[in-house]
Amino acid sequence: MLRYVFRRLLTAIPTLFVIVTMAFFLMRVAPGGPFNQERGLSPEIKANLEAQFGLNDPLWLQYVHYLGNLLRGNFGPSYNMPDFTVTELFAKGLPISVQLGASALILALLLGSVLGTIAALNQNKLGDYTVIALATAGSTIPTFVIAPVIQLLFGLTWKLLPIGGWGDGAFINKVGPVLTLALPQIAIVARLMRGSMIESLRSHHIRTARALGLSDWSVVVKHALRGAILPIVSFTGPAAAALLTGSVIVETIFSIPGVGRYFVDAALNRDYTLVMGTVVVIAIFTIVFNLIVDVMYAVVDPRVRYD
Amino acid sequence: MGTADMATPETILSVKDLRVRFRTLDGTVEAVKGINIHVNAGETVAVVGESGSGKSQTMMAAMSLLASNGEATGSVDYRGRNLLTLSKSDLNKVRGAKISMIFQEPMTSLDPLYSIGNQLIEPIRRHRGLNAAEAREEALKLLRLVHIPDPERRMKSYPHEMSGGQRQRVMIAMALANDPDILIADEPTTALDVTIQAQILMLLAELQRKLGMAIVFITHDLGIVRRFADRVYVMRQGEVVEEGEAGAIFANPRHAYTKMLLAAEPTGSKAPPPANAPVVLEGRHVEVTFRIGGGFLAGEPLMLRAVDDISIRLQRNQTIGIVGESGSGKSTLGRALLRLLPSDGLIRFGDRDISTADRQAMRPLRRQMQLVFQDPFGSLSPRMTVGQVITEGLLVHEPNLSGKQRDQRAVEALLEVGLDPNARNRYPHEFSGGQRQRIAIARAMILKPKMVVLDEPTSALDRSVQKQIVELLRKLQADHELSYLFISHDLSVVRAMADYIIVMKQGKIVEEGQTEAIFSNPQHVYTQTLMAAAIDVTRFRLSA
Numbered sequence: 001m002l003r004y005v006f007r008r009l010l011t012a013i014p015t016l017f018v019i020v021t022m023a024f025f026l027m028r029v030a031p032g033g034p035f036n037q038e039r040g041l042s043p044e045i046k047a048n049l050e051a052q053f054g055l056n057d058p059l060w061l062q063y064v065h066y067l068g069n070l071l072r073g074n075f076g077p078s079y080n081m082p083d084f085t086v087t088e089l090f091a092k093g094l095p096i097s098v099q100l101g102a103s104a105l106i107l108a109l110l111l112g113s114v115l116g117t118i119a120a121l122n123q124n125k126l127g128d129y130t131v132i133a134l135a136t137a138g139s140t141i142p143t144f145v146i147a148p149v150i151q152l153l154f155g156l157t158w159k160l161l162p163i164g165g166w167g168d169g170a171f172i173n174k175v176g177p178v179l180t181l182a183l184p185q186i187a188i189v190a191r192l193m194r195g196s197m198i199e200s201l202r203s204h205h206i207r208t209a210r211a212l213g214l215s216d217w218s219v220v221v222k223h224a225l226r227g228a229i230l231p232i233v234s235f236t237g238p239a240a241a242a243l244l245t246g247s248v249i250v251e252t253i254f255s256i257p258g259v260g261r262y263f264v265d266a267a268l269n270r271d272y273t274l275v276m277g278t279v280v281v282i283a284i285f286t287i288v289f290n291l292i293v294d295v296m297y298a299v300v301d302p303r304v305r306y307d
Numbered sequence: 308m309g310t311a312d313m314a315t316p317e318t319i320l321s322v323k324d325l326r327v328r329f330r331t332l333d334g335t336v337e338a339v340k341g342i343n344i345h346v347n348a349g350e351t352v353a354v355v356g357e358s359g360s361g362k363s364q365t366m367m368a369a370m371s372l373l374a375s376n377g378e379a380t381g382s383v384d385y386r387g388r389n390l391l392t393l394s395k396s397d398l399n400k401v402r403g404a405k406i407s408m409i410f411q412e413p414m415t416s417l418d419p420l421y422s423i424g425n426q427l428i429e430p431i432r433r434h435r436g437l438n439a440a441e442a443r444e445e446a447l448k449l450l451r452l453v454h455i456p457d458p459e460r461r462m463k464s465y466p467h468e469m470s471g472g473q474r475q476r477v478m479i480a481m482a483l484a485n486d487p488d489i490l491i492a493d494e495p496t497t498a499l500d501v502t503i504q505a506q507i508l509m510l511l512a513e514l515q516r517k518l519g520m521a522i523v524f525i526t527h528d529l530g531i532v533r534r535f536a537d538r539v540y541v542m543r544q545g546e547v548v549e550e551g552e553a554g555a556i557f558a559n560p561r562h563a564y565t566k567m568l569l570a571a572e573p574t575g576s577k578a579p580p581p582a583n584a585p586v587v588l589e590g591r592h593v594e595v596t597f598r599i600g601g602g603f604l605a606g607e608p609l610m611l612r613a614v615d616d617i618s619i620r621l622q623r624n625q626t627i628g629i630v631g632e633s634g635s636g637k638s639t640l641g642r643a644l645l646r647l648l649p650s651d652g653l654i655r656f657g658d659r660d661i662s663t664a665d666r667q668a669m670r671p672l673r674r675q676m677q678l679v680f681q682d683p684f685g686s687l688s689p690r691m692t693v694g695q696v697i698t699e700g701l702l703v704h705e706p707n708l709s710g711k712q713r714d715q716r717a718v719e720a721l722l723e724v725g726l727d728p729n730a731r732n733r734y735p736h737e738f739s740g741g742q743r744q745r746i747a748i749a750r751a752m753i754l755k756p757k758m759v760v761l762d763e764p765t766s767a768l769d770r771s772v773q774k775q776i777v778e779l780l781r782k783l784q785a786d787h788e789l790s791y792l793f794i795s796h797d798l799s800v801v802r803a804m805a806d807y808i809i810v811m812k813q814g815k816i817v818e819e820g821q822t823e824a825i826f827s828n829p830q831h832v833y834t835q836t837l838m839a840a841a842i843d844v845t846r847f848r849l850s851a
Binding site: 218 | 370371372374375395398399400401402403404407408410412415416417418419420421422429430433434465467478481482
């Protein structure tokens with residue numbers, strides 16, 4: 001198993017290399033540059049800036065420089081927020097996004113699994129229909145609708161929650177964004193869980209467990225649920241990578257200083273180093289969580305063995 | 308095997324006017340239509356019938372294991388209590404303790420995620436309230452009772468690490484954990500190889516002698532009934548059509564359906580082709596090796612030789628039966644000879660060397676070498692009409708045919724396999740297993756092949772349907788001078804179909820020869836074991 005993890009981490013290196021390379025050159029194909037602002041810098045200043053950041057060098061040289069810096073853990077300065085390096089921006093924003101994303105993910109997994117299981121146990125009955133209706137609503141109502149509604153009801157009308165802001169990480173400030181992030185995920189998990197639980201409950205070994213007179217708790221939780229959890233585990237990998245790296249919409253609406261906004265802002269501003277930094281962070285999260293998922297698979301299912 | 312005290316047979320289970328209904332999209336289907344069955348202490352009762360007879364659903368209803376759209380009425384009395392009306396918690400004191408059940412599917416009936424020990428200990432603790440250490444001791448005793456070798460180590464094994472036969476032994480151990488009055492065995496050996504079937508049946512007989520429980524066999528296999536049952540219920544379409552002492556039913560069946568079941572064993576034999584008949588397909592030193600695992604940093608792959616140095620010569624109008632248990636490589640050999648799998652060695656089709664022919668080169672030959680699979684449910688696309696299914700090959704091999712001509716060929720092919728030509732406008736799911744197998748055969752025959760590989764074509768079918776398919780295949784062979792490669796684990800069907808037999812074990816030929824020679828005088832120990840097991844179990848020649 002350790003050997004397997006080691007091997008996977010080793011293969012992550014060429015993967016990352018390919019991603020970085022593709023992102024680097026694709027971004028340069030897009031027209032414009034970091035200093036082509038509508039405000040219009042004077043040509044001299046622009047030339048100075050470009051010279052300072054090495055943007056006049058041939059592309060391959062810039063690429064080599066970037067890779068060299070990356071290997072030393074240096075993501076470079078942000079072009080549009082020149083007071084900060086990309087590393088500093090992530091050091092500040094990433095913990096915030098991770099906190100929100102992780103809370104939302106845990107909430108979604110717990111609540112979604114419970115709802116999905118309830119639906120499966122009451123297949124084609126009221127409980128099932130209720131969960132399906134909620135899940136359909138949850139996955140169809142977009143976050144940019146949920147977020148303002150939460151702000152309106154809980155913030156303005158009932159004054160239970162702040163309307164926005166990070167508030168230095170006060171619990172009350174996290175409730176709105178976490179709920180907004182979690183709701184669509186709860187819906188997805190509930191639907192996944194319902195499907196795989198229905199299948200699991202129909203399997204032959206569940207029939208065996210019932211024939212042996214085991215309690216409902218044992219039949220459902222010990223035998224059916226563990227088998228049904230595998231699709232949820234697979235879902236968790238990409239979902240975690242997406243949630244933990246922040247959400248543009250949620251962070252914008254709730255004025256949260258996370259990293260979710262960077263990707264869009266940086267891409268629009270051609271802030272090359274920040275885009276590259278975001279790509280690398282998301283890639284690492286994706287690779288790591290997919291690895292965790294594969295390891296979890298082996299933990300849950302003894303038939304899965306890596307060597 | 309059970310010798311119930313004839314003077315005072317105590318009835319412990321009594322099923323009265325049991326009806327089982329399933330609510331489906333097409334309305335309510337009645338699977339069991341008011342039947343009466345009883346079981347006396349210590350006796351062996353067989354409930355016999357073909358698929359769809361309701362024999363399994365009867366016992367599923369008794370155990371409250373019906374699917375969620377099923378509903379049972381009537382009564383199932385166990386020692387004075389109606390199981391159908393018991394509360395869930397009272398029912399769970401009977402299930403797994405007083406009445407227990409083993410199933411047809413040993414490969415999937417155990418929970419794949421827990422060790423054998425864990426699964427054995429759970430019902431013991433639940434029903435007897437033992438502590439973990441005591442329950443563990445009991446579990447070990449049970450594994451010894453069902454003759455699992457090295458039980459200490461097996462406690463830690465997971466189901467996927469065991470063979471089908473061993474899993475079925477573990478199932479039996481779980482069912483017997485709490486010393487039940489009644490063991491319901493639902494087709495307990497159907498999914499197993501013949502030699503393993505015999506072992507499991509012997510084990511059940513031995514356990515019944517030791518423990519004295521009653522056994523209810525649900526089975527389609529009259530061999531088992533003949534050898535083991537004291538009394539028999541014959542079921543058909545949800546009704547009991549005949550019941551009585553096993554001996555009496557076999558000696559003097561009264562109902563036409565029982566007579567038909569008894570006569571359903573495939574019979575007859577096939578004469579070998581003339582020695583100078585042209586060779587259709589020849590393989591010399593054919594080998595197939597599978598590569599398992601390996602890759603980047605994963606070390607050397609494991610090489611598995613599935614087919615090991617096999618030579619075979621199939622003449623026109625000949626049927627070679629390839630016999631062996633699961634994993635013997637018989638299906639792999641069939642696919643390799645059709646060049647559906649990469650292989651080493653020489654393969655000739657007619658006078659052409661096709662050992663190295665690629666897809667392109669094989670395509671024109673494909674129509675002459677067809678394949679029919681075991682599973683009549685999985686091998687027909689559910690989204691195509693029967694007409695589309697059987698004419699699909701014509702689109703490739705005779706692209707010049709007009710739609711009308713193709714349709715005409717479909718009509719001919721369906722008539723040839725004994726189906727109504729109107730079938731071509733319907734979908735596969737509307738047909739029974741036997742009819743689907745006829746469709747699969749029509750799909751092969753429409754191309755007018757020279758040879759057909761038949762991979763367990765009758766194994767998924769009821770005996771009476773098997774017999775019809777065997778007769779159909781024989782007729783087609785006679786009409787078209789076909790050559791068959793008949794792959795099967797079922798010796799009685801092979802005996803009726805093949806004129807030459809190859810016995811395979813672990814990828815190698817252990818014995819080959821003319822059918823009658825092999826059956827009358829098997830040389831190799833393995834062939835003898837196979838024959839003995841088959842005759843013990845599936846033939847009713849031995850008396851109980």
